[in-house]
Amino acid sequence: MISDKGPWNKHIDKTEENHRKISGTDMVELATKYGTPLYVLFEDLIVGNYKKYQQSLEKEYKDHLICYAVKANASNYILSLLSKLGSGADVASEYELQLALNAGISAEKIRANGNCKSESYLEECITREIIINADPEEELKTIDSTAKELGVPAKINLRLAGFPIKHITSRAIMTSSDWSKFGIDIKRASSVFQKVLDMDMLIPNGLMVHLGSQITDISAYHIVLDTLINLSRDAQRAGFDIKEIDMGGGLGIQYFGFEDWNTIKEKIKTTRKENYTWANEFIGYEYNFDLNNLEWIGEELSCKYTPDTFIPKLLNEKFSANKTFKEKLEEIGSPRLVIEPGRSMVGNAGVTIAKVCHVSKTPGGENIVHVDLGVNSHTFGTIVPEQLHRVEIANDIEEGEHFETFIAGNLCFTGDLLCKIKSKLMKKPQRGDYLLFYDTGAYSDFFASNANLFPRPAKVVITKEGISKLLVRRENFSEIFGRYEL
Ligand SMILES: Cc1ncc(COP(=O)(O)O)c(C=O)c1O
Incomplete structure (x- = not known):
């Protein structure tokens, strides 16, 4: 179970409504004020x-x-x-x-x-x-x-x-x-x-x-x-x-504590039975057609x-x-x-908030949470498939029945998963919930593009005085279409 928030432990708290509060700021209020997806940095x-x-x-x-x-x-x-x-x-x-x-x-x-x-x-x-x-x-x-x-x-x-x-x-x-x-x-x-x-x-x-x-x-x-x-x-x-x-x-x-990360790596090895990774691939491992000899060659999280x-x-x-x-x-x-x-x-100094659109299953029976954040706007997921983040439901952080799921973005291709490994949530989310991805302060908007003509997300900072300040505006229609010749 991934409940230890590592480097975040001493900065996080909760509001009376059970919302996640970081460095004194309610993440749900922030998402409501600036819209989603939203990058949040902490000065x-x-x-x-x-x-x-x-x-x-x-x-x-x-x-x-x-x-x-x-x-x-x-x-x-x-x-x-x-x-x-x-x-x-x-x-x-x-x-x-x-x-x-x-x-x-x-x-x-x-x-x-x-x-x-x-x-x-x-x-x-x-x-x-x-x-x-x-x-x-x-x-x-x-x-x-x-x-x-x-x-x-x-x-x-x-x-x-x-x-x-x-x-x-x-x-x-x-x-x-x-x-x-x-x-x-x-x-x-x-x-x-x-x-x-x-x-x-x-x-x-x-x-x-x-x-x-x-x-x-x-x-x-x-x-x-x-x-x-x-x-x-x-x-x-x-x-x-x-x-x-x-x-x-x-x-x-530190994206995960040592124990949590080793558990995840072990679970990837059983993916053929458990469908733990996308397309049952041994993500992060050198495979060489020998299931008993998998060598980790990926990122250490x-x-x-x-x-x-x-x-x-x-x-x-x-x-x-x-x-x-x-x-x-x-x-x-x-x-x-x-x-x-x-x-x-900056990596451990930022989070990303996205909104849940649906919770569904693939025809093969895998859980999918659909959010309004494409993989192009989410860290190095496009080039590093093993990049995985702690995730929680920002508007309801009480523990419930744990829910293992893939998290998919809003782009028009199947590989648009925010990670190609399943995430573990404290409970099953619902439409309208906010998902909070930890440790996304580095390289989140590195590949951000107008894929499917979605606007690139906004970015805010919580200043040392505890005030939210807009750093980068979400793109609007005229900015997206402004470059188009008639
Ligand atoms: C030349 C150079 N210096 C520094 C960095 C920063 O690396 P990191 O974010 O892993 O500290 C990079 C990242 O690509 C780089 O190319």
């Missing part, structure tokens, strides 16, 4: 996550920079909030860059990512002297020639990949192993150092990697950091300056680290040569440590 939780990173870095490693990954949840309000706290930004396009600059984040605190940067994005970065995480290797020539045209040298980190790590998260969001569209192959690093040094307009600044997202295994970070430190030595010998090591983002969040425990664990562990990473970083001149957290900054 105090975002600030709390940022401070956990900041305080632990302050204690463990003086020269650091936190660059919030704008892609995880983009809004002026969040960026201004984080900017005032001292955060920088990881941006992945000229548009994210503009949002970060508008929020007052200074150019030296921005790191420019992307595997297919446009001319205008590169020009903007070079002119503003923003550090570019060069990726792929072929981009070095483009950056060099653009810098020549502008007459301004470009500061670059080399983004690397090809590290000996596998199955640390879902394939689609793994960005640092052999199969990755991102990064320069670590085996080519030495020759690339020389290549950079031979180009007139490139200023070497450091090395960068982004492991992937929802990483819960700290040893993956250790393997990668160890390799980066060794490569830094090679770089320095070649004359390539290592002013910083950028470890990217990736730290996972239970993470025992939070920002304040992750940083000391990362830096104080002895990994090789009986030295901690802090000691090893000192040996290469204590470069600045940059991190680019997204999900771990």
